[in-house]
Amino acid sequence: MAKGLFITFEGTEGCGKSTQIKLLAEHLQAIGHRVRMLREPGGTPIGEEIRHTLKHSEQNHAMTAEAELLLMNASRAQIVREVIRPALAAGEMVLCDRFYDSTTAYQGYGRELDLDKVKSIIEFAIGGTKPDLTLFLRVSAEVSAERLRSRQSTLPFVRDRIEEADRKFFERVGHGYDVIAANEPERVKFINGAQPVDAVCRTIWEVVQPRLPKVGRW
Numbered sequence: 001m002a003k004g005l006f007i008t009f010e011g012t013e014g015c016g017k018s019t020q021i022k023l024l025a026e027h028l029q030a031i032g033h034r035v036r037m038l039r040e041p042g043g044t045p046i047g048e049e050i051r052h053t054l055k056h057s058e059q060n061h062a063m064t065a066e067a068e069l070l071l072m073n074a075s076r077a078q079i080v081r082e083v084i085r086p087a088l089a090a091g092e093m094v095l096c097d098r099f100y101d102s103t104t105a106y107q108g109y110g111r112e113l114d115l116d117k118v119k120s121i122i123e124f125a126i127g128g129t130k131p132d133l134t135l136f137l138r139v140s141a142e143v144s145a146e147r148l149r150s151r152q153s154t155l156p157f158v159r160d161r162i163e164e165a166d167r168k169f170f171e172r173v174g175h176g177y178d179v180i181a182a183n184e185p186e187r188v189k190f191i192n193g194a195q196p197v198d199a200v201c202r203t204i205w206e207v208v209q210p211r212l213p214k215v216g217r218w
Ligand code: TMP
Pocket: 039, 040, 041, 072, 097, 098, 099, 100, 101, 102, 103, 104, 106, 107, 162, 163
């Protein structure tokens, strides 16, 4: 059986990842692929508890950047072994909302932790499991802030520790993503996330389609 394809989605808050992952999953299913949709941090029972601690827990106000880095990677070490590797081995298309580029961008560039240490902790967590393709939905800091504001005004308020960071933090994160994408142009593809949903979806399909393994009935 052909190994599945591992595709990750990256970008700052409000870049449209969640919508586009669902649309890509529908496309892939429609042509006969089995699709696994995941998110980080989270995606396993242990990972979802870690996600709560990182984002929403009433006890998380004093979390240090170092603890944040390790918790992100604890969740990652679990999802890689419990879900991602078995799904890929079974030939599934794995679509993950964020993966290790988020750690480089948020903990490395955003929190300004030592980039070499961040890299070695990521490597320990992933143990060689890397995405085949990463779609980086790029939006400006202004679009990101505006979409976040409008999401917060329509949904019931749920405190999120990471979203409490200041604007400078998100600018550093955005810069971090630009550096990552420039360093690995084969794996990481820039997608203009400021376009209308349909246009973003079409662009993503143009990038993904040539890389798809053939499925039985096609
Ligand atoms: P989201 O699922 O709504 O995107 O929330 C996840 C948050 O966690 C988001 O603010 C980005 C952040 N994050 C990191 O800081 N580092 C990481 O390694 C990952 C996976 C996410």
